[in-house]
Amino acid sequence: MLPQTERYLSLVQLGRNQWWRYVLGVALILFFWLVLGLVPYVAIAAIYPLDPLLTYLAINFSIILMLAGLVLVMRLLHRRPLLSLVTAERAPDWKRVAQGAAAWGALALIIAVIEHLLYPDRYYLSFDPERFFTFAALVLVLTPVQTTTEELVFRGYAMQGLGLVIRPPVLIAVLSAAIFTVPHLMNPEVQQHGALLMAGSYFAIGLLLAAVTLRDGRLELAIGIHAVNNLLLALITNYEGSVLTTESVFTARELDPEYSLVSLVAASLLFYGWFFRRRHPPAKRGADDVPDAVDSRAR
Known part of the structure; x- marks a missing residue:
């Protein structure tokens, strides 16, 4: 296991980790998210039923309650800081968040342009200034909260918890991606385009987010990727029937699940290869430094 991976997973040792804490913790997070939310x-x-703005707000309200549940679980059950799900440093590395967002945003836009060139009749201009800017103000605030919450839960909490009982990082990443896929199977796209292809896309992005987190030894890259991915989808290139009921500049008449899956896998490989070329090691410290960086916050 790489030193930075060991260091990130070892942050779980700053808290209390009896098995019942995880059973109760997962139950509370699910209750806040899927019941109260x-x-x-x-x-x-x-x-x-036909108001997309209220629907969008309601969906994001459930995510905010998921975050509230996670905060309670971390503070009251595990007795460790929320920051330990992100990094062993004393503060998040916002530059790393921006790097992940910029790189993935560029790849996502290239994918959209190629799709338009291959299928010129697929996208149409749907820009409605009045509705767009109303949505944009909310999307720019709520989407980063939504995506960061999902990263804290599905990457941070899940992978550090799995790391207590599983050693191989590849297996941790695969299980995390599978956990991430399951709730997304409730999205309307699954019924419209088939569970297999859509599950493949959700699993692929989940695996990328897990892999870069473990390889980088911190959560910031995944936070940036997830945020810009959903922002571009919500505001620039959405598609009819999307779970995100937002006003975008361009809209695709249909989602092409085959193109989405193939392009997603290709973009993921390019992103991972670019950031983790051998001559650019991501780790700043060794695994032996784990407790020192955040221990004062855990007391």
């Missing part, structure tokens, strides 16, 4: 969504769907 879905109450406004169900109410809005019943009263205002």
Whole structure:
């Protein structure tokens, strides 16, 4: 195991890790997210079924409650700081977040341009200034909260917990990606385009996010990737039938699951290869430094 990977997974030792804490912790996070968080969504769907703005707000409200559940679990059950899910340093590396966002954003835009060149009738201009800017203000605030929360739960909490009982990083990454895939199978795209291809896409992006986190020994790259991916989808190139009910500049008449999966795998390989070329080692410290960086916050 690489030193930076060992260091990141070892941050779990700053807290309390009896098995029952994880059983209760997962149950509480799911309760906040899928029970308390879905109450406004169900109410809005019943009263205002055709209002995309309210639907978008309701979906994000459930994610905010997921974050609230995670904070309670980390502080009260595991007795360690939320920051330990991100890094062993005293603060997040925002430059690393920006690097991940910039690189993945460039790849995502290239993929969209290539798709337009291959299928020129697929995208159409859907820009409506009044509706777009109303949505954009909310998307720019809520989407980073949503994606960062998912990274804290599905990468940080899940992988550090798995690391207590599983040693091979590859297996940890695969299991984390599988866990990430499961709730996304509830998205409407799965019913429209088939579970196998859509599950493949969710698993692929989950595996990339897990792999870069373990390889980099910190969560910031994954936070940047996930945020820019959803921001571009919500504001620039959305598609009809998307789970994100936002106003985008361009809209695809349909989602092409085959193209999405192939292009996603190709972009993931390019991203990973670019950031982790052998001559650019990501680690700043060795695994022996683990407790010192954040121990004062854990007390």
